[in-house]
Amino acid sequence: MTLLSLLSLQKDFGKMRAVNGVSLDIAENEFFALLGASGSGKTTLLRMLAGFELPSAGQILLDGRDIAQTPPNKRPVNLMFQSYALFPHMSVAKNIAYGLEMEKLPKSEITSRVGEILETIQLSALANRKPDQLSGGQRQRVALARALVKRPRLLLLDEPLGALDKKLRGEMQLELKRIQADFGITFIVVTHDQEEALVMADRIAILKDGALLQVGTPHDIYEHPTSRFAADFIGVMNFFPVHCDGGALRTGKGTLIRATIPDGLTGAAVAAVRPERLRLEVTGCDNILTGRVMALAYHGLDLLLHVETPLAPQPVTIRLTADQAEAHALSPGDPVTLGWSARDTRVFAA
CATH class of the missing domain: 2.40.50.100 (RNA polymerase II/Efflux pump adaptor protein, barrel-sandwich hybrid domain)
Known part of the structure; x- marks a missing residue:
């Protein structure tokens, strides 16, 4: 079942066209990767999905409703930044609870949801620690939990593993897939790392100069590239x-x-x-x-x-x-x- 549809989406910055007529359907519970080199338009596309940039043309349909002009705080969408943006003075549990507290949910519900997600990310024992007492992988999981605890329809991840070393990146690729499967939430990840996309994604979209070149499963993209650029870019x-x-x-x-x-x-x-x-x-x-x-x-x-x-x-x-x-x-x-x-x-x- 389609959750998100992009229809002829376009973004211009003056005379520069950063996203050029992208049309794409993304399914419910899908792990989807936007892959491209610097300047390909993938981050601009992600920012439009989050509501931080308004499209110059086209539609963004979430559950059939056009959210292209909807403010970020009114969308059932969360964005996890590469920097994680954790509050250094708050504990792990307080960081995760922050968004729920801003929504003024009952304290009992906040405590229950934070406890559940700490179990899922396997950090219950570290609930009272501050971010500077955590490893890079643990901080990444806290940032992910904070984004997921609000139960968005769609989670956007901007280079989520970019700050981790190579060995930890490999471990967290599998961890992200596990968490996505456990929650059943659609993930859209932006990355320039081909291996990351091949390992984690159910499907991959390759972008170049703001345009969509190819969409397919990791196997299709790797074994059956439709252009020389795609063949050279992947592997x-x-x-x-x-x-x-x-x-x-x-x-x-x-x-x-x-x-x-x-x-x-x-x-x-x-x-x-x-x-x-x-x-x-x-x-x-x-x-x-x-x-x-x-x-x-x-x-x-x-x-x-x-x-x-x-x-x-x-x-x-x-x-x-x-x-x-x-x-x-x-x-x-x-x-x-x-x-x-x-x-x-x-x-x-x-």
């Missing part, structure tokens, strides 16, 4: 310049690249393949390529192999598991033969 991708003529793809040196070619594509194009789709065991591969190892980058769980080939000016990147890396024991300068399937090749107009 790592190898690109080979090719020419499409007569239903065939060939490199500048005449090498045939086997792939499914989009209807109507002719002329200059780009073939693309993910590093994990390349193999050193080439039996049964549709595409085979020889090259020379330039460098190895060890990441613990896997190893990235950078290979110089005649197909592209930049090195081709291959991802090997630790076991594969040990089995092949390659070093810089070693010759290698690579292969991949035609079905793993994506093709875009140049």
Whole structure:
């Protein structure tokens, strides 16, 4: 069931168009990510949903009602800032209760709701601590609890994990998903971190220059990008310049690249393949390529192999598991033969 509908939403700042005709449906209880680089319009879009910016055109329908002109404090929407904005002089429990006290709810109800949410975020034992006595992850959970305790229809999160270190970010990605599932509230998170979006979101929207490029599940976005920008922005991708003529793809040196070619594509194009789709065991591969190892980058769980080939000016990147890396024991300068399937090749107009 659709909770939120954006209809041709637009935001202009003078002559600059920050959000350009975005139309989007977001379901009830969905964890949705707005993903884009700096300047893509994702934060402006979030601020319009929160009511801090008014649209220049278009509608924001929440439960079928247009809230585009509704003040922030009149919307059933909460925003959790990246800085968390906790009151340093208040305890954890007081921080969480603040919004309910401003609504002048009965004290018994406030105590009950704060107690319930402290149990959910697993911080009941720290209810009387001040923010400076908490870890980064604990402060993040308090800020989340303060936003959720008012039971909004929609929770907006602006780069919620940006202030945490890498290990804690990974833990909190799963924690956010757990809490969202427990509360059954629609979350919309703004992030520039592709991994964060892939791990947490049910669906992802990629924005560029204020426009919506692609919307889909993490699997669809990663495995079936619809544009070169989306393919390059999400994860790592190898690109080979090719020419499409007569239903065939060939490199500048005449090498045939086997792939499914989009209807109507002719002329200059780009073939693309993910590093994990390349193999050193080439039996049964549709595409085979020889090259020379330039460098190895060890990441613990896997190893990235950078290979110089005649197909592209930049090195081709291959991802090997630790076991594969040990089995092949390659070093810089070693010759290698690579292969991949035609079905793993994506093709875009140049």
